Amino acid sequence: MLTCDDYRLPRSLKSALEAWSKAPEGSRLVAGATDTLPWARQGRAGDIVGDVHVPLLVDVTEVSALDSYRLQDDGRIRLGANLVFQQFLEDENLARYLPHMPPCALWFADDQIRRQATIAGNIVNASPAADGIPPLVALNAEVEIASLHDQEVVHRNLPLVEFVTGPGRTQLQPGEIVTAVTCDTALGYGGAFEKVGHRRSLVISIVCTSCCLKPSQDHKVFDDVRLALGGVGPVPMRLDDVETFLRGQTISPQVIAAASEIPLDRVASRTRREYRRDVIRGFVDRSIRDALARCGISLPPTHRPA
C-alpha cells in the first residue's frame, strides 16, 4: 500500500501549486487516486511487503478551479481537470456537446471508480490503454497546465497528442499541475466507442476506438468525422487520414469498408500486432456505423465471411 508522512488537500490552485512545487523529492500529486493506489502494491511498485513510501501526497480534488466545465467563447469546451468520467453519463448537457463520451464512460472501469477517476488523472497517467484519451484527441484537445512563476500562477497549453509522449510519459514538468482540457464540441454529432478486452466490465482495453461524426442534413454525405484509436501503440492515435478520406464522401457501406482498410499499418504495439490490426479494421467500420445509427442512419451489413 501507499504510505506517506503527510497528506494535503489544498483548496486553491495557488496553494496547491505552492505545496506541489515545494514538495520533497518523491512526493506525488493525486486526484481520484484510482491509478496511484493500485500502483503502490506488491508486484508493481511495492517493495517486498508491497509498500511504497512517499513523503507527501498533494490531493488536488478540493481545488475548485479544477472542477466542472464550461463552454468557451471560441466554441470549444473547457473540461476541468477534476471532471470525473461518471459525469459524462449523468450530465445530459455535457453529453450533448460530447456525444461520444457517454459510450466511452460506460466502458470505463465501473460505476464506482468512474466517480473517482478524473480526466486529468487518466491523461497524466498516460497509459497506452487509457480510454479517456482517444475521444479527446479526436476533438483537438489541448491540455492546460499551471505552474508558479515568481509567486504568480501562469498557464501554458499543449495539444494533447504532444502532451503524451509515451507509456506513462508526458511533458508535465516538476511543479506543474494540469488544470483543464479544452476541446472542440460536437453538438449534433453521433458518437460511438468500441472497446475490447478480456471481459465486459472492469477491463483494460486491448484496442479501443472513439468516433464522432456529423452527416449532412440530407443524410447523404459525411460532413465531419473524428476518429482515434487507443491501445495500438505507445501513444493514442488520431486517424486523420481516415477522417480526410471520409469528409464529403457519400455515406455507404462500401465507403466505410474502404475507410476501415486505411489505418491497418498504424499498429505500433510490439505485442499482439496481427490481432490489433484485425480489430481496428472492424472497429473503424463498426464505430462509424454505430455513430451513424445514433444520427438515425442505418446501413445494410457488409458481410465478411467468418
Add this chain to the structure above:
Amino acid sequence: MNELQIEFTLNGRRIKRLVKPYWRLLDLLREELHFTGTKEGCGAGECGTCSVFVDGALIKSCLMPVAKIAGTEIQTVEGLARRDAPSLLQRAFHKTGASQCGYCIPGMVMAATAALRANAEADRDEIKERLGGNICRCTGYQKIIDAVELARDVINGAMPEAALEEEASDSFIGADVRRIDAPGKVTGALRYAGDMTLPDMLQMQVLRSTRAHARILSIDTSAAAALPGVEGVITCDDVPGKDGFGVFVHDQPVMARGKVRYVGEAIAAVAAEDLETAKEAVRRIVVEYEDLPAVFDPEEALAAGAPVLHDYAPDNLVKHIPIHKGNVDDGFGLADIIVENSYTTQQVEHAYLEPEAGLAYVDADGVVTILAPDQNITHHRHMLSDILALPINRIRLIMSPVGGGFGGKEDMIYQGMLALMAMKTLRPVRLVFTREESITVSAKRHPARINYKMGLRRDGRIVATEIRAVCDGGAYGFSTEGVMRKMAILGPGPYDIPNVKVDTYGVYTNNTPSGAFRTFGAMQSQFATESHLDLCAEKLGMDPFDLRKINAMRAGSTTHTQQSLERASLLQAFDAAIAASSWEAGPPTVRGSNRTDLGGEGTRRSCRLDSRLRVEAGKPDGTRVRGRGMAGSWYGIARTAAMDRAGAWVELDDGGTAKVITGVTEIGEGILTVLAQVAAEELGLTPADITLGDNDTARAPEAAHAGATRQTYMIANAVALAARDARSKFDREMAEHWGVAQDRIKAANGTIWVQGSNLRMSMAEAVALCKTQRGYVPVGSASYTAHHTGLDPVTGAGKPWQAYVFGCQVAEVEVDTVTGEVQVLGIWAAHDVGRAVNPRGVEGQIEGAVVQGLGQALMEEYKTVDGHSSTDSFAKYILPTSLDVPQINSIIIEDPDPLSPLGAKGIGEPALVPTVPAIINAIYDAVGIRINSLPATPEKVLEALRAKRKRMSSSEAA
C-alpha cells in the same frame, strides 16, 4: 508523521478521529471503527467488497484516501438497515438465495442499493451494468440479479411484500428453504477471520522467496528481532516436530528449510504489535541465496538431467496413475476411424473473494488453537500434531466462516506458521494475506497437456480410448496425487468403452504449486474427451448427442476401473438437455448460421453496454455469429478410492429445539441449510429450531473436509442417521409415556402425536416431559460410511465410489468476428443430484460452477514468467463479471442413490465439468474453429479465424 484530525458522519453518527495520513477509508472503517461489513477483497479497486456510500455516491473505499472524507456522510452496509430489520433488498437477497460464501455480499448489496437508488425501474441489463464493479466468485450472479429484480418489483408495488417470505411446503426436504446463514451475510454482520480481533493480539507478516529455486545459505533475523514492537520471529528452526505437510506426501516444510522451490514460498515470519512494525521487520530480514537451476515445464522436468526439486523424487514425478482396461491396441485394430488430437488447459486461480486469514492462540489449558477459513480442519490437525510435536488433542482447529474455497483452502498453507508464532509469543496472533500474496502463494488448478487417441466404429461405437496427461504440480505435492487419480478415473468420460488406457502424471516444477480445485482434475480430462467427441461426431456425420448416447454408460455398464454400475442417469440428462434447449439435431459441422434453435427463451440478449444510452447502437452488421455446443459429464461422490466417513451428534433440546453437532465445513455451498432441513424433517421440527454447532476439532465429531462433493452425501446422511437415533430414543420414551406402540408416534413441524388418537403435544412440552418425568435426555449419534476401495496400482481396477452423478450441458455462444470475443448467452445444465434437498441451493451450485467454467473457457489464466507470477492481481487475473455471464437454465434430475438414506448425492463440483467443452464446441459450431488450448481469449479466437481463412483461400487456390 502528520496525523490528520477528521470529522465525518458514519451511518448518521458524527465521528471525530485522529487518522494516519495514508489510511484509506477502508482502513478507518475496518481497523479503527471495526465496521467489518466492508471487506478488503483486493485492495486495488477490482472486486467491490469494499463499496460504501460517500455523500450518497457509491465508491470503492480501498481507493479512497481517508483525508478525502472529512466533512462527508458515509454509509456502510451496517447503515442500510438495522440488522434485525433488514431492507427490502437484503430480504430479497435472502429470498432468492443470492448469497453463498457471503464475502462479496455486503458490497453487492451496496451496489444493488445504489442501482435501485439511481433508477428504481432499472431493467435486468441495466442492473447488470450497475453491478459490473462487484465480483462474485460463488453464485454466477444469476440469483443476485434475480434478487435485485425482485426488490425492484416489491419497491415499485409490482409484487407484494409477501413475495419476500418463504413459500410454505409440506416437507422441508425438497423445499426451497431460505439459507439459514443468509441474514448474517446480507447485513454484513458475519465476521470472517480477517474481521476478528482478540485482546492483546499481534499482527503477523511473512517473508517470501523472490527466487524460484535456490539454496538458502543463511537467514539473518537479528535486525528484525531487535526492532521495538517485534514480539516474535520464526523460521524453520522453530519447528519442534517433524516438519512436513501435504495431502499424500509430506514434502513441504512450514517455512523453507535449506532451499526454496518457488517464488512466494514462506521463509520466515514476524509478529509485532502493529502491522507497520511487522512489515518493517520483514524488510530487515536478510536472506542469502545461492540460485539453483530451475525447471518450469513439466515435460522438461521429466527429462533426464533436469534439475531435481526433492531428493526423494529424483525423476520429479509426484505420481503416475494408470487406468488400463482391455487392450487398446486390439481396440484400435477394430476401429473404422482413429482420431488423434492434443489439448492443453491452463493454470487457474481459485480467486475466492476472502483472502487467506487466520488467528491463533494458546489457550489457558495450553491448547494451541487456530481459527481459520480452513476447508479441512481434520487433516490439518493431524499434520500439525506431527509438526508441533504435540498430542493431537493439544491442538484445536476451529473453522471460521469461509469466504469461498473451491478447494483452495483444503490444502494447508499458513496454519503451521500461525501455530508456531502463537506458541513462541504466547499471545494471540493474526495473519491476513493481501490479494497479491494469496494469488502468488496459494495452489492452483493443475494445467494439463493431454494427448488423445480414440478409435471408433462407423456406427459411432468407441472401441478404444488412449489418454496421456502430463500435469504441472508445481513445487510441492499438495493434492496432486489425488488430482491425478480423479483425472484418470473419470477421464474417458461416462461412456462404456471396452479398451481404455489412461496415464496421468503429476510433475514437480518450480512453478506456483497446483492443488485441489473444484472437480479435482476431472474437468481437465473431460474437457479433452468432450472436445474430442465433437471432433469425432463431425467426422462421422453424427449428431453429438447421438454419438454419446450410443456409447453412454447405462445400468450394468462397466466403468474404466472395471466397476459394474447399478444405476446411471446419463441418458436422462441428455434427453433433459435436448428438450430444455430445443436442440436442433445434426452433426457438428459449423451449423451455427443455419440453426433455427438460436436466440430462444433460455438465452440473454447480447451485451452491448448500452442499457443507459438513450440511443441504440447500430443494427447487426453480420459480424457477430452464433452457435451451439454440448457436452456430457460424470462425477463420483465423496472421497476417491478410499473409505469415506462422517459423524454427527444430535440432541433434542429444550423448547422443542435441537442441537446438531458435526464437523461440517460450510464454504458457501449451503450445507448448513441442508443439515437444518434434514434434521428438522427427521426430528419433527422446523429448520428454525435447529442449532448447528461449530466446526471445531475439540467440540464436534469428525466430518472432515469440504471437497469431493461429499457434504450432502456424507454429512447430511450422518445427520439424518443421528437424528433418527435421537428420535427413536425419544419416541420410545414418549410411547411408554402414552402407553402406545412406538411406531404410532409421529412428529412434524414442532408437534408430536400418536397416530389415530387425539394424543398430541408440542415438541417443547414433549422434550420437557421426557426430561423431567422420564429422566431421559434424548441424544443420538451416528456415523455414515461410503464403502470405497483403492485402485489396483497396475490396472487401476477398483471401486472408487459407490455413487455417481451424470450431467449434460448445452451452450449457446455469440462470437464477435471483429474482436474474437465470445459471449455465452445461454447454458442449459441438466444434472442428476440423487435428490435435491434444497432445489434452489442446487441451482445456486450449478450457476456458480457454470460461471467458473466460463471463466476457465474464455478468460482466466494464471501465468508465470520464470516462476514469477505475472497475473498477481485481479487487474491481471481476469474473472467473469455480471456482464459476462449467460442465462443459466438448470434442470435438476433426481435418480436417488439406494445406499444414501436420503437418496441425495451431490452437485458442488460436477456442474463445472461440462461447461468448458460445451462452450468450446459451441464456438466451433459458430465459426468453425477448434480451440484446443484454453482459454479461448479474443486473441486466440481471432488468430484461429485468420488461420482458417488462410487455409480456405489456399485450398480454393489449389
